[in-house]
Amino acid sequence: MKTVITCKGNNQKAHFDLRFGRAGWFCLIDDESGDPTFIENDQVEVTGGAGVKTAEKMVELGVQKVISGHFGPKAKDLLDKFNIQMVMIDDDDQSISKIIARLNK
Amino acid sequence: MPRRKRLRKVVAPPGFKGYRPYGNAQHKKQFVELLYEEYEAIKLADYDLLNHLEASKLMGVSRPTFARIYESARRKLAHALVETREIRSVFGNAQLDGTWYLCGDCHARFTIPVQMTDHVCPICRSLEIEIIKTK
Numbered sequence: 001m002k003t004v005i006t007c008k009g010n011n012q013k014a015h016f017d018l019r020f021g022r023a024g025w026f027c028l029i030d031d032e033s034g035d036p037t038f039i040e041n042d043q044v045e046v047t048g049g050a051g052v053k054t055a056e057k058m059v060e061l062g063v064q065k066v067i068s069g070h071f072g073p074k075a076k077d078l079l080d081k082f083n084i085q086m087v088m089i090d091d092d093d094q095s096i097s098k099i100i101a102r103l104n105k
Numbered sequence: 106m107p108r109r110k111r112l113r114k115v116v117a118p119p120g121f122k123g124y125r126p127y128g129n130a131q132h133k134k135q136f137v138e139l140l141y142e143e144y145e146a147i148k149l150a151d152y153d154l155l156n157h158l159e160a161s162k163l164m165g166v167s168r169p170t171f172a173r174i175y176e177s178a179r180r181k182l183a184h185a186l187v188e189t190r191e192i193r194s195v196f197g198n199a200q201l202d203g204t205w206y207l208c209g210d211c212h213a214r215f216t217i218p219v220q221m222t223d224h225v226c227p228i229c230r231s232l233e234i235e236i237i238k239t240k
Contacts, residue, residue, distance in 0.1 A: 084218065087216075087228065
């Protein structure tokens with residue numbers, strides 16, 4: 001199963017990003033290989049449609065679970081349609097490694 | 106002009122296309138159309154054992170409207186049983202709703218897609234989850 005966590009930087013010490021469409025980076029975790037990979041978000045600076053574009057990207061990546069702080073209505077609809085689980089958490093001062101540790105507990 | 110019909114929220118569509126009676130002598134082609142919202146009303150009231158007020162809030166309609174949907178559902182089912190009619194599920198005035206859940210332990214909010222069978226919190230695997238309405 002593939003999981004994506006939105007984050008502010010490209011390493012495990014980076015903090016969690018509350019935004020979905022305009023998050024700096026995506027941390028992709030594949031349950032089979034185990035190692036997290038980081039993907040840069042090219043939608044950070046666009047003026048509109050970032051959420052939808054990002055949701056489309058999640059579908060392309062074949063992700064089953066997305067962890068972020070907030071999802072916009074359009075992104076929500078799209079992720080719902082492709083049966084991707086959305087998880088919203090509020091702690092933005094946590095590092096990615098801590099969240100991964102919570103997931104694997 | 107009549108007042109417009111509000112869409113009723115349905116968490117999950119019924120897992121069947123219909124039910125057909127068997128063992129009856131003559132084969133009748135008549136059928137009863139059970140709407141998605143009627144299936145949902147039966148499910149909320151008689152399977153999840155909610156009271157009508159709670160159930161009506163989940164479906165986004167008033168309590169009296171919920172009672173009307175529920176009554177119509179019961180009458181259709183009784184009609185189908187007594188007159189050995191086939192039951193077909195029909196979309197009706199439904200709006201499929203992605204329901205959000207709240208974890209009681211870590212306060213994460215999340216959705217559970219249809220194909221997922223285990224109802225646990227994705228972060229801490231807690232079973233203490235409850236339904237919230239954000240949409």
